[in-house]
Amino acid sequence: xxxxxxxxxxxxxxxxxxxxxxxxxxxxxxxxxxxxxxxxxxxxxxxxxxxxxxxxxxxxxxxxxxxxxxxxxxxxxxxxxxxxxxxxxxxxxxxxxxxxxxxxxxxxxxxxxxxxxxxxxxxxxxxxxxxxxxxxxxxxxxxxxxxxxxxxxxxxxxxxxxxxxxxxxxxxxxxxxxxxxxxxxxxxxxxxxxxxxxxxxxxxxxxxxxxxxxxxxxxxxxxxxxxxxxxxxxxxxxxxxxxxxxxxxxxxxxxxxxxxxxxxxxxxxxxxx
Amino acid sequence: xxxxxxxxxxxxxxxxxxxxxxxxxxxxxxxxxxxxxxxxxxxxxxxxxxxxxxxxxxxxxxxxxxxxxxxxxxxxxxxxxxxxxxxxxxxxxxxxxxxxxxxxxxxxxxxxxxxxxxxxxxxxxxxxxxxxxxxxxxxxxxxxxxxxxxxxxxxxxxxxxxxxxxxxxxxxxxxxxxxxxxxxxxxxxxxxxxxxxxxxxxxxxxxxxxxxxxxxxxxxxxxxxxxxxxxxxxxxxxxxxxxxxxxxxxxxxxxxxxxxxxxxxxxxxxxxxxxxxxxxxxxxxxxxxxxxxxxxxxxxxxxxxxxxxxxxxxxxxxxxxxxxxxxxxxxxxxxxxxxxxxxxxxxxxxxxxxxxxxxxxxxxxxxxxxxxxxxxxxxxxxxxxxxxxxxxxxxxxxxxxxxxxxxxxxxxxxxxxxxxxxxxxxxxxxxxxxxxxxxxxxxxxxxxxxxxxxxxxxxxxxxxxxxxxxxxxxxxxxxxxxxxxxxxxxxxxxxxxxxxxxxxxxxxxxxxxxxxxxxxxxxxxxxxxxxxxxxxxxxxxxxxxxxxxxxxxxxxxxxxxxxxxxxxxxxxxxxxxxxxxxxxxxxxxxxxxxxxxx
Numbered sequence: 073x074x075x076x077x078x079x080x081x082x083x084x085x086x087x088x089x090x091x092x093x094x095x096x097x098x099x100x101x102x103x104x105x106x107x108x109x110x111x112x113x114x115x116x117x118x119x120x121x122x123x124x125x126x127x128x129x130x131x132x133x134x135x136x137x138x139x140x141x142x143x144x145x146x147x148x149x150x151x152x153x154x155x156x157x158x159x160x161x162x163x164x165x166x167x168x169x170x171x172x173x174x175x176x177x178x179x180x181x182x183x184x185x186x187x188x189x190x191x192x193x194x195x196x197x198x199x200x201x202x203x204x205x206x207x208x209x210x211x212x213x214x215x216x217x218x219x220x221x222x223x224x225x226x227x228x229x230x231x232x233x234x235x236x237x238x239x240x241x242x243x244x245x246x247x248x249x250x251x252x253x254x255x256x257x258x259x260x261x262x263x264x265x266x267x268x269x270x271x272x273x274x275x276x277x278x279x280x281x282x283x284x285x286x287x288x289x290x291x292x293x294x295x296x297x298x299x300x301x302x303x304x305x306x307x308x309x310x311x312x313x314x315x316x317x318x319x320x321x322x323x324x325x326x327x328x329x330x331x332x333x334x335x336x337x338x339x340x341x342x343x344x345x
Numbered sequence: 346x347x348x349x350x351x352x353x354x355x356x357x358x359x360x361x362x363x364x365x366x367x368x369x370x371x372x373x374x375x376x377x378x379x380x381x382x383x384x385x386x387x388x389x390x391x392x393x394x395x396x397x398x399x400x401x402x403x404x405x406x407x408x409x410x411x412x413x414x415x416x417x418x419x420x421x422x423x424x425x426x427x428x429x430x431x432x433x434x435x436x437x438x439x440x441x442x443x444x445x446x447x448x449x450x451x452x453x454x455x456x457x458x459x460x461x462x463x464x465x466x467x468x469x470x471x472x473x474x475x476x477x478x479x480x481x482x483x484x485x486x487x488x489x490x491x492x493x494x495x496x497x498x499x500x501x502x503x504x505x506x507x508x509x510x511x512x513x514x515x516x517x518x519x520x521x522x523x524x525x526x527x528x529x530x531x532x533x534x535x536x537x538x539x540x541x542x543x544x545x546x547x548x549x550x551x552x553x554x555x556x557x558x559x560x561x562x563x564x565x566x567x568x569x570x571x572x573x574x575x576x577x578x579x580x581x582x583x584x585x586x587x588x589x590x591x592x593x594x595x596x597x598x599x600x601x602x603x604x605x606x607x608x609x610x611x612x613x614x615x616x617x618x619x620x621x622x623x624x625x626x627x628x629x630x631x632x633x634x635x636x637x638x639x640x641x642x643x644x645x646x647x648x649x650x651x652x653x654x655x656x657x658x659x660x661x662x663x664x665x666x667x668x669x670x671x672x673x674x675x676x677x678x679x680x681x682x683x684x685x686x687x688x689x690x691x692x693x694x695x696x697x698x699x700x701x702x703x704x705x706x707x708x709x710x711x712x713x714x715x716x717x718x719x720x721x722x723x724x725x726x727x728x729x730x731x732x733x734x735x736x737x738x739x740x741x742x743x744x745x746x747x748x749x750x751x752x753x754x755x756x757x758x759x760x761x762x763x764x765x766x767x768x769x770x771x772x773x774x775x776x777x778x779x780x781x782x783x784x785x786x787x788x789x790x791x792x793x794x795x796x797x798x799x800x801x802x803x804x805x806x807x808x809x810x811x812x813x814x815x816x817x818x819x820x821x822x823x824x825x826x827x828x829x830x831x832x833x834x835x836x837x838x839x840x841x842x843x844x845x846x847x848x849x850x851x852x853x854x855x856x857x858x859x860x861x862x863x864x865x866x867x868x869x870x871x872x873x874x875x876x877x878x879x880x881x882x883x884x885x886x887x888x889x890x891x892x893x894x895x896x897x898x899x900x901x902x903x904x905x906x907x908x909x910x911x912x913x914x915x916x917x918x919x920x921x922x923x924x925x926x927x928x929x930x931x932x933x934x935x936x937x938x939x940x941x942x943x
Contacts, residue, residue: 106933107933108933109933110929110933116850116851116852116853117821117850129538129542130541130542131538131541131542155544155545155546156544157544158542158543158544159544161542162542162543163538163539163542165535165538165539166535167535170534170535170536171534171535171536171538171539172536172539173536173540173554173557173558174558175557175558176553176557184540184543184545184553185543185544185545188543188544188545188549189544223707230539233539233543236543237543237544252706252707252877253706253877253879253918253921253922254706254917254918254921256921256923257921257923260923264929268931273933279850279851280851281851282923283923285923285927285928285929286923286924286927286928286929287929288929289929289932289933305928305929306928309928310928319852320851320852322855323851323852323854323855324851324880325854325855325858325878325880325881325883325884326880326883327879327880327882327883327907327919327922328883328907329883329884329903329904329907330904331883332880332883332884336855336859336884339855340859
């Protein structure tokens, strides 16, 4: 049995204007995430990858299909029951500049979910120290405000917040896209280390195939609200079965002038064919 | 827009200054503001006098002594004299302070309570709740305020406290609107989503995450509302509306007004006190706004061009290159005073028809260098030294008017965010035509034909339709094509592209890079490409300049730097690129005991 089981998920947004028809952005997507596994979700803007993440997090209501977590259907839960799941499903968002409340100290940000789950102030403070240590931030970070940190450090704070209640699944929505290249690699390695030591599963959403390949066990490719391909990371990213995946692979420029020239030719040939 | 953009150097300077400021608590920063200290002290002294009234006076506020009618200033027991019915003016003045204080507290308090609660609810919850609170407060706003207070006098029984209660409700739409607008902005912030995912209830999210963030403007508005409550209470009392037993500034001014020719000072004291109190409240509100919201930037002279330090310009030798940047330095003066150099002695050169990529991480100063070349550095920036030679002409120190013949003609620009560089209220075509006409001096019809041809050349399938579209009707990739069409319209000799594909999807990025390459060879343009993506550099560039923290650490032909990087930083950057071949190999971490493996 999988940890997360998404079956035939459909999401519609209300259309623009008076009595406009709703716009369906996900047309029946099914995928699953096992315990301790990373499933990468790749797609371009408008593919619906972020929408899947928000539906799993309960931030929007699906118009069809089900989301199962640990054997329980969670897509139709009332808000009050849904809150119980906060312990098990957490999130790391893309933008470390807006995902942390600017007026709370890092310590308060990290302690809040713990206190809500019923921890005492003292326990929460001790846990905050462990968390900061786990994500490689100094202990005195707890007293500082988010704006005193760089992008990479803020993303570490966001990861620590997600880890606080010891969840079983973390939805990572483009968590390294806003970071510099060198920071990106370190944060990805941190994600992998944490997974090895805690056994948490990731639903890892990104537009960057290279990033997804680096961290995922399995990869799912989304195109305009449909899942076009899913399989082991190595297979999807080196011998893609679907034409769109192939196009996506060839479109990403490689940091080597001669290799890039070859890739460009291959892409043009594919487009011409 | 899919890919996030890394923060700019300006932002980083601003963030660091803000970080320095954030370490001093707000009350300490307030105490450093003379306007706050003076106005707050005046108000404290005045209201302290009000509280200490029983100790400072010998008479009751309504004790009339007919022998003292219109007693002059300095009469024993009547330091400020007595009024037309022989009441002590000093006593009545102090009692009036209390009346004003109670009016302010009730008026502003009710407005805050009603406005903040309704604003939080109306802004945070769904469309129906928002529409109904909106309707309710619009209705309240339609009531004629002062008139309503006078008409309701029989209901309130002339008690100014009831009147102020109603006035508070009448003031509340102002607060409601402020709070609602702030909440609508804040509730879509990711940290509110994150709080929801953390299992926080609506009440806790509202009080801790939303109210806490929007508190600044509310405090400021409260200071202004207190002032207007006092003014309205006085105004009503001046008109004689309400109980005549209550000493207030308005009643005193009315009495002094009647006696203006007999004893002019009677009119002076209450007017002075009322004036000082309301002025102090307004100035206090302004001081609070400056401290809580950050003061407004100082106005700058328009058209003067980029600021250059007095001893900055060093004459450089003209070489054969099209663009020759020598020892360029750019500094920012933050609010904390000291100028900080963000570009430190950068030199680079671009030959005719050459494509040079400037690579670096956020804060490396790559965009600042490009902006200086375009002459569009923000007003806070100062060029501290160096020279920028374009085709033998010195660009440092030019005014906007001198720069104009070059910009858009010889030097063109493609921005990072195509959407924010198109004006949403004009059609795409008219914006392009405007640029083409000013650059080339064509007639309207010629310019239109030219633009349509260019759009087609830039890979837009239906150029007429795009020409007639508004920016929001086209996609991000299309918008970038439109801007490229506009940039190359005048056949520029130098194209400056600042992260031109960062905000685009990879498949669109590949197409845009193809287009740029084709146009570059077709027009034989030199290109200065600012990017953080080595793949883009490898695809397009002949030469590379690697920047770190405002300095050039390595420069040379692209193939050489990719194959044999010299500087440690370049090696680190190239090493940080995730390997194409590497796929995660380890198996998923073992499931916890209660989980069942697939």
